[in-house]
Each structure stands twice: as C-alpha cells, then as structure tokens.
Amino acid sequence: MSADGEPRTAGHRETPAVTDATAGRVVLDAGGRAPLLPEARSAFVEALDQGWADPRRLHAEGRRARMLLDGAREAIAAVVGARTQDVDLAPSHVAALHGAVRSVARGRRRTGSEIVVGAVERAAVLNAADFAGNRVTVPVDATGRVDVAAFVEAVRRPGVAVAALQHANGEVGTLQPVDAVHAAAHGAGVPLVVDAGASLGHLRVGDSWDVLAGDAGDWGGPGGIGVLVTRAGVRRSPDWPEDEDRWFPGGVSVPAALAAAVALQAATAAPDDRRPLVDRIRSRVAAEVPDVDVVGDPEDRLPHVLTFSCLYVEGEALLGALDARGFAVGSGSACTSSALEPSHVLAAMGALTHGNIRLALPRGTRSADVDRFLDELPGIVAGVREAWGVGAL
Helix, strand or coil: CCCCCCCCCCCCCCCCCCECCCCCCEECECCCCCCCCHHHHHHHHHHHHHCCCCCCCCCHHHHHHHHHHHHHHHHHHHHHCCCHHHEEEECCHHHHHHHHHHHHHHHCCCCCCEEEEECCCCHHHHHHHHHHCEEEEECECCCCCECHHHHHHHHCCCCEEEEEEECECCCCCEECCHHHHHHHHHHHCCCEEEECCCCCCCCCCCCCCCEEEEEHHHCCCCCCCEEEEECCCCCCCCCCCCCCCCCCCCCCCHHHHHHHHHHHHHHHHCCCCCHHHHHHHHHHHHHHCCCEEEECCCCCECCCEEEEEECCCCHHHHHHHHHHCCEECECCCCCCHHHCCCCHHHHHHCCCCCCEEEEECCCCCCHHHHHHHHHHHHHHHHHHHHHCCCCCC
16 A cells, blocks of 8 residues: 555565664564564655644545555454454554453443453453453463363353453463454354454464454554454443544544554565574574573474563573663563563463573564674673672572
8 A cells, every 4th residue: 555545565575674874773673563674665645745744634634644544454454364344553552452442341231241361361351351340361381371171161051251362472472372262252142352463463363353453563563553454243332431533532643554554564564584483493592501591482483473481590690681782672560561570471381481582583583683682692692690699690
C-alpha cells in the first residue's frame, strides 16, 4: 500500500545492518520496537504530505486521508486473512489488548465473568483480565507452553466469558498450542483472544483465533500503532465513553497507519534468515558461559527471540556491562523490563530469574555482529561475577 492509494509490492531488498547511531554498537533488542523498515519510512514520509488531514472530514483532504487509512486496514486484513471491516487500529498494542479483553468480556457478561488466560501472557492481558472479570490462570511447562488439558478444562467450565492465549511468548520464543485451544474454546462457545504481538510479521499466525492483536512496532513499523482484528459474530461492547470511533476513541495517525501496513507487507514478503543466528546463540551460550540457563522451546519457537539467565549475577548489572561494550539487549520481562523486575514468565516456567538477558534480533542482524557478541559474552559475564565477588563460585 503506497500513499498514492495503490497496493505496494514489497521488494526483497536487503535490510541494512542494524547498528545504533553510535559507531560500533549492535542492537539485539527489537522486541516491540524494531528499527523502522526502509519501506515503512518511505511510506510514512510520503503520507505526511498526502494523509495529514482528519479522515473524518468531508473535504477532499479528509477524504484522501480516509482512503489511505482504509487502504492500510485493507492491506493488514489481506495479510492476516480477514475482512477489511474486521480490522481496527489502536494507538498501541497495549490498548489493543486492553480493548479486546474488556470489550469481549463486557459483551458476554450475561454468560459469566471468568476470563481464562495463560500464566505467561503479557502484563497487559493479565491486568485487563483482572480489571474486567475473574481471572483463571492456566499453568505452563518448563518451556513456557500452556498445559493444553488444563486450558481445555478451564474454557469448558460454565461462566467463562472469554479466553486469551498468546500465539508465541515474546520473551522466551515458545509457540503456544493455539490450534488445540481454539478448537476447544470454539466447541465451548468461548471466543479466544490471541496476542500475536511477538509473531505477526515474523511467521504465519494462522486462523485459530476469534480476536487477533498485533504490534506494528514489533514487525518494523512505527511505534504507536496496534492492530485488533475481530471475527464476525464475536460480541463486543465498549466499557468506555461513547465516541465516533467506537473502539479506539480519537483514532490513530494516518501516516503511521500506512507505514505500519507497508511494513507488514514487507516483513511477510521478505525471506527471514534470523533463525540460524538464534540457533548459533543458543548453542554457544550454553556451551561457553558457565552456570547459564537457556530457556524456551529449542525448536517450536519464534525465529528471532531467545532468553538466557546467568547464575550469580543480576540482570541489571549484566545489561549495563553489555551496554558499555556496545551491545543493546533486553533484560527482565519483555513487557515490564523498564522496571527490571523478575520476569513473571520465567517464574511461571520455574526457570532461573537472575541475570536474565533477552534477545530479539532485528531484521538485518549481521552474522559478524552475532559472533562478536558471542565472543565477548563469556568474558563480560565473568567480569560482572568477579565485580560482585562471586567469580570463584
């Protein structure tokens, strides 16, 4: 989709190597905020001239903006396999998740108030479930995958308004059994909200969902655009003040929406070579860093995400040491990392929560940069442990 209203054919141009503006820095933390893809940047700049007006206005400029906004929704709908009218754009991924859980729970309040969720869902989903009803949490195994039998049993109980399950965990990369859970939920008449914030744009999300949420910032679009797709027949009811835009009052930026759609087209059309890099990191970290726990399913997972935890060191200290050596990585829970609190995901898995490092490789990550990271990591971990007085343990 381009700013002239025509579908944009995503080329297979090689994404430039991902480095910070400071020479020599390597970005390995693109979860939820990936570098803007070149196609998205071009579309955004073009749409600043073509789509600046309020799309609700009836003059020519407003109609032009409306056309671009509708074109963005149409392009997103084509990627996920939905109708254009089923696609809503939110001011953030969190807003999309909050809106999904709250509106479906309210729309089905006569059925009951229980909301079934997996233990490793994003904080946005867990908090929305607590706000909108009575949360029923399903445990996960050591890889972070929900217990299918327990989830099926939970959604079949009377009084369940809605269930929520991520497509994949954005912190450890493990794919969830959405097909089996959706089949059970469908059989029980319970709509399933699927959070594809870490998956959409990286691999096919399939059609086992009733409500689907995505995050443009994660697939290389601009931040500040969330996607919510609702299948026909799912009953939703807002629990917020009435507005012309029923689901997300105030709407979204038209240039950002267009750039998000173009980025999704480009991300899904281009080949992805990040999985071999992640495989290399998994094997070398496990072999070369003492007292480390590499978590998540080693096979059935996202192609670009992995997490490992180092004993005898705090994540904040390790993150700082890596940052000082030119490596941008994540630490703590992917959705609460600014606080650097122990990860609820790792805790639910029964995994080590100390010294946690989360990597989400952007498109264009260079093999040489990964090797540099792996070459320096053992010494950095050893140095932090020595500084903490635990180097001899």
